[in-house]
Amino acid sequence: xxxxxxxxxxxxxxxxxxxxxxxxxxxxxxxxxxxxxxxxxxxxxxxxxxxxxxxxxxxxxxxxxxxxxxxxxxxxxxxxxxxxxxxxxxxxxxxxxxxxxxxxxxxxxxxxxxxxxxxxxxxxxxxxxxxxxxxxxxxxxxxxxxxxxxxxxxxxxxxxxxx
Numbered sequence: 001x002x003x004x005x006x007x008x009x010x011x012x013x014x015x016x017x018x019x020x021x022x023x024x025x026x027x028x029x030x031x032x033x034x035x036x037x038x039x040x041x042x043x044x045x046x047x048x049x050x051x052x053x054x055x056x057x058x059x060x061x062x063x064x065x066x067x068x069x070x071x072x073x074x075x076x077x078x079x080x081x082x083x084x085x086x087x088x089x090x091x092x093x094x095x096x097x098x099x100x101x102x103x104x105x106x107x108x109x110x111x112x113x114x115x116x117x118x119x120x121x122x123x124x125x126x127x128x129x130x131x132x133x134x135x136x137x138x139x140x141x142x143x144x145x146x147x148x149x150x151x152x153x154x155x156x157x158x159x160x161x162x163x
Contacts, residue, residue: 048089048161052161053085053089053161054105056157056160056161056163057081057105057107057157058110059160060072060081060153060156060157060160061110061111063156063160065152071149071152071153071156072112072153073112073149074112074149075112075113075114075115075118075119076118076119076122076125076146076149076150077112077149077150077153078102078107078112078114078115078118078119079119079122079123079150080133080150080151080153080154080157081102081114081153081154081157082095082098082099082119083133083150083154084133084154084157084158084161085098085157086098087132087133087134088133088134088158088161089161095116095119095120096116099114099115099116099119102114122150125146126144126146126147126150127144127147128147128150133154133158134158136150136151136154136155137151137155139151140152140155
């Protein structure tokens with residue numbers, strides 16, 4: 001009988017953000033290390049219907065803070081909506097595709113209007129410590145004003161979509 005060769009796959013190439021919560025063994029200096037991370041916000045349902053998502057966005061546009069001021073006041077805050085929907089609700093990760101959907105839903109006619117040109121530059125204009133939107137809430141109290149506005153919109157939209 002011919003001997004069969006066994007191939008063991010030790011790993012695969014992965015490109016993306018990874019969070020480690022637990023003990024690890026550092027192979028470089030043979031010491032145990034423990035890496036901590038803030039717990040992400042509860043992941044919202046991936047099954048919100050199109051109508052529920054539209055209603056949540058319209059409610060977000062009307063949402064106010066404790067002083068009665070609208071929280072969604074700038075076109076650039078559509079970046080937070082894009083992040084929540086693309087990461088947590090299976091919307092396209094390509095920003096132009098997301099903006100096309102918003103345009104088809106009439107979000108280019110609301111105030112503030114969804115406009116690709118105003119949201120595409122946000123990652124380069126704001127210092128965002130993590131790309132994972134479900135972790136943004138950890139930075140709310142210490143974020144610069146521009147990022148804080150994004151965080152507030154993202155948190156409220158996630159809350160609205162959980163209902």
